[in-house]
Amino acid sequence: MDTQILFGKPVSIHIKDELSKDIAKLKEVNIVPGLAAIIVGDDPASQVYVRNKSKAFKTNGCYSETFSLPVGTSEDDLLDLINSLNNNNKFHGILVQLPLPSHINSKKVLNHVNPSKDVDGFHPFNLGHLLEGDPSFIPCTPNGIIKMLEYYNIETAGKHAVIIGRSNIVGKPMFALLAQKFKVGNSTVTMCHTGTDDISYYTKQADIIIAAVGVPEMLTGDMIKEGACLIDVGINRVDDPNLEKGYKLVGDIHADSVTGKASSLSPVPGGVGPMTITMLLYNTVYSALKLLKTH
Ligand code: GUN
Numbered sequence: 001m002d003t004q005i006l007f008g009k010p011v012s013i014h015i016k017d018e019l020s021k022d023i024a025k026l027k028e029v030n031i032v033p034g035l036a037a038i039i040v041g042d043d044p045a046s047q048v049y050v051r052n053k054s055k056a057f058k059t060n061g062c063y064s065e066t067f068s069l070p071v072g073t074s075e076d077d078l079l080d081l082i083n084s085l086n087n088n089n090k091f092h093g094i095l096v097q098l099p100l101p102s103h104i105n106s107k108k109v110l111n112h113v114n115p116s117k118d119v120d121g122f123h124p125f126n127l128g129h130l131l132e133g134d135p136s137f138i139p140c141t142p143n144g145i146i147k148m149l150e151y152y153n154i155e156t157a158g159k160h161a162v163i164i165g166r167s168n169i170v171g172k173p174m175f176a177l178l179a180q181k182f183k184v185g186n187s188t189v190t191m192c193h194t195g196t197d198d199i200s201y202y203t204k205q206a207d208i209i210i211a212a213v214g215v216p217e218m219l220t221g222d223m224i225k226e227g228a229c230l231i232d233v234g235i236n237r238v239d240d241p242n243l244e245k246g247y248k249l250v251g252d253i254h255a256d257s258v259t260g261k262a263s264s265l266s267p268v269p270g271g272v273g274p275m276t277i278t279m280l281l282y283n284t285v286y287s288a289l290k291l292l293k294t295h
Helices: 009-028 044-059 075-086 106-112 124-132 140-151 171-179 199-203 273-293
Strands: 034-040 063-069 093-096 160-164 188-192 208-211 229-232 236-239 247-250
Touching: 009 140, 009 273, 034 044, 034 075, 034 273, 044 063, 044 273, 063 075, 075 093, 075 106, 093 273, 124 171, 140 171, 140 229, 140 273, 160 171, 160 199, 171 188, 171 208, 188 199
Parallel strands: 034 063, 034 093, 160 188, 160 208, 208 229
Antiparallel strands: 236 247
């Protein structure tokens, strides 16, 4: 069977087009959606990620400011910065780039962000609302996947979705979204993780598989059912001496062996990746719009 490639870019463009109307509406009342991005330390992948976020905000008529703190920053200093950003009207969204250095308690820091500015959707208040089926801010990557499933008309209702990975950033919110009686959702959801005995037992029964484990090409063609829809969240660097940069990016899915058997596959790079930043923009604009409603 032909395997349809689910690119993120057209979905992302479609959402940004819709957002541009809201951004223009906000501009009429002198509101520019603003994001404060905090990064502690100099992890190169995180630096690239924050730089791309900042670029996307600027090119879409929004404001973004990056607060780069040295790796040795104390937890108290970080909490003080978050306090001041919580009270700064210029920012409708606050993002703390993860991972944080090990001497900082990430949970305490994320809990400090005002839930009404929590555009990552990582605060327990927002995660709780999501679990209840009444979400406010939804974490960006899982929400981006929902938008992709919607855009490509992938049926989810009554289907068996298997999520591989139980992170707070992707796996758990993805589970909550697909299990809800939402337009995209109403699936029977199974979550596999490092404690699962035989992952292929579950993946072979899946109509939809979301792979978010960070293990290069772990899901192979023999582990899936003919016609399954595959969403790859992994971005893994693997050595490739044939390339000038010495490495290549691969996902959690072995693209070659699933091609021809899966009905669709999101590629790495170019699949889910572009959606995460777009959904951050979406959440920040949504946050600014709430302000308009109370004007
Ligand atoms: N690190 C990896 N993914 C993310 C994300 O979506 N948000 C934040 N804040 N940090 C991350």
